[in-house]
Amino acid sequence: MGLKRIADLWRSFLGAVARQGVRAIPRIVGKFLLSTRLGNRFAMRGVSGKTVKAAEIPVYARTYDVGLPPGYPARAVEIRISVPAIPPRPHLEFAEHVVDAEGRATDLVLASAMGGFGISRDLGKSWTYVKVEGQADKRVVHVKHLGEGEYLLQVTERIPDRSGPREVDVLVVDEQGAVLAANRLAASLWHGCRSVDIVDGVLMYAEYPHEIPNATPEQRDTSRVWRSHDRGRTWHVVFEARDIRHFHFLQARPGHAGEWWLTSGDGALESRVWVTKDHGESWHDVTAAYGTPVEIGGVLYPKTLFRLTDLAWWDNDVIWGTDDFLYAIKGDVQGSRMFRSVCADTLMPAVVGRSKWQIRNMVDVGDFLVILTQGCNRADATMEEKMPGVFLMPKAVHEPQLVHLFDVDVHSQVRTGFTYSRAGRAAKDGRFFSYRGGTDAFPTGHKLLQWDIAFTR
Numbered sequence: 001m002g003l004k005r006i007a008d009l010w011r012s013f014l015g016a017v018a019r020q021g022v023r024a025i026p027r028i029v030g031k032f033l034l035s036t037r038l039g040n041r042f043a044m045r046g047v048s049g050k051t052v053k054a055a056e057i058p059v060y061a062r063t064y065d066v067g068l069p070p071g072y073p074a075r076a077v078e079i080r081i082s083v084p085a086i087p088p089r090p091h092l093e094f095a096e097h098v099v100d101a102e103g104r105a106t107d108l109v110l111a112s113a114m115g116g117f118g119i120s121r122d123l124g125k126s127w128t129y130v131k132v133e134g135q136a137d138k139r140v141v142h143v144k145h146l147g148e149g150e151y152l153l154q155v156t157e158r159i160p161d162r163s164g165p166r167e168v169d170v171l172v173v174d175e176q177g178a179v180l181a182a183n184r185l186a187a188s189l190w191h192g193c194r195s196v197d198i199v200d201g202v203l204m205y206a207e208y209p210h211e212i213p214n215a216t217p218e219q220r221d222t223s224r225v226w227r228s229h230d231r232g233r234t235w236h237v238v239f240e241a242r243d244i245r246h247f248h249f250l251q252a253r254p255g256h257a258g259e260w261w262l263t264s265g266d267g268a269l270e271s272r273v274w275v276t277k278d279h280g281e282s283w284h285d286v287t288a289a290y291g292t293p294v295e296i297g298g299v300l301y302p303k304t305l306f307r308l309t310d311l312a313w314w315d316n317d318v319i320w321g322t323d324d325f326l327y328a329i330k331g332d333v334q335g336s337r338m339f340r341s342v343c344a345d346t347l348m349p350a351v352v353g354r355s356k357w358q359i360r361n362m363v364d365v366g367d368f369l370v371i372l373t374q375g376c377n378r379a380d381a382t383m384e385e386k387m388p389g390v391f392l393m394p395k396a397v398h399e400p401q402l403v404h405l406f407d408v409d410v411h412s413q414v415r416t417g418f419t420y421s422r423a424g425r426a427a428k429d430g431r432f433f434s435y436r437g438g439t440d441a442f443p444t445g446h447k448l449l450q451w452d453i454a455f456t457r
Helices: 003-020 022-035 037-043
Strands: 051-053 061-067 076-082 093-099 105-113 116-120 126-131 138-147 150-157 168-174 179-185 196-199 202-206 223-228 236-241 246-252 260-265 272-276 294-296 299-301 311-314 317-321 336-342 350-355 359-364 368-373 389-394 403-407 431-434 449-456
Touching: 003 022, 061 403, 076 403, 093 138, 093 431, 105 138, 116 138, 138 196, 196 246, 202 246, 223 246, 311 359, 317 359, 317 368, 350 389, 359 431, 368 449
Parallel strands: none
Antiparallel strands: 051 126, 061 076, 076 449, 093 105, 105 116, 116 126, 138 150, 150 168, 168 179, 196 202, 202 223, 223 236, 246 260, 260 272, 294 299, 311 317, 317 336, 336 350, 359 368, 368 389, 389 403, 431 449
């Protein structure tokens, strides 16, 4: 290890201590040791390069049975959550449940890991670990399927140095881990699997810049949308905004050629939604007509009603949940909301439900959307309040429009974002996948949660 490498690691260590505090030193050191090349090789023992059948390893699992209101498209629902039965190393984190051009889920599921990524081609029944050449001591943060056996990766140092100018390695690799293209961009990571998409040969992702706590707008990095027309070989910026903290969501709308939706946050005037209908050449803010507060049915909402990390389209409607507790609401109780609007040049939101905590993901399961929240983010939250919520919402309008199914167990004292905005867009044969905080739902295991859902008609 050269002197420059040692100096870089020392700066990264000091930066991590400054951000997380002296009490975090054992965790920081432990994370570093496990992520060294030697530690990474030890972690991968017996797994690298081979497929391991899920049935070989026992799993954590729990089933919930819930009756549904009269008049719903189903009488009851059964949901089974589990951690896929695969060896504990390498430690996998959910990255993407791949959908086709029409938005239908496929059998292909991806997970990120140190030095590589995991692929399941059979809907989680078996997994293969792919080592990425030259990246053994690096962290693969995100993985996006490009089709034709290629994958887009965002890669960082195992402990990134956030004190310097931002940069990220953006790689295109094949299924054997060979690097087909490599770019070190003066750019930021994207937020979750809803912040990157590819359609009709156009690949775009939206940045989620890291910032120091309590940064002023002048101290922030500009948030940008990057586009590639050659499957990640070259990149250029097509949209940027300095008056927002970061982008949360960027997806192409299935069945609408050239149409993409982009959202931002976090403050009231930073919470906005843009639409492009020409693959990013021009953008229109469909929330520009609103200041704050926004009056809906006699209730005054802050403009953070447009702060979201996920949305779904149904016919000509767009449906979303707030990644905000709506503390500034006037005329009604606080709490996150579900909204629905006709897709138009100006959104006209109508309230269709309320959840206990901020909404992170929405997953298409046929006649319904499964809604996943985080836990309470208050420092003094009780263990019960820290539990994320799971809700069900019919796509067609029914009363009630949002049904609480259950809360997810939390096996830690820390607050949790649960999926951290990473979940599949749709289920395949009743199965989808999401990220999970390491002690959410079950005490330990991969940061990968399998959901199996069945309805009684």
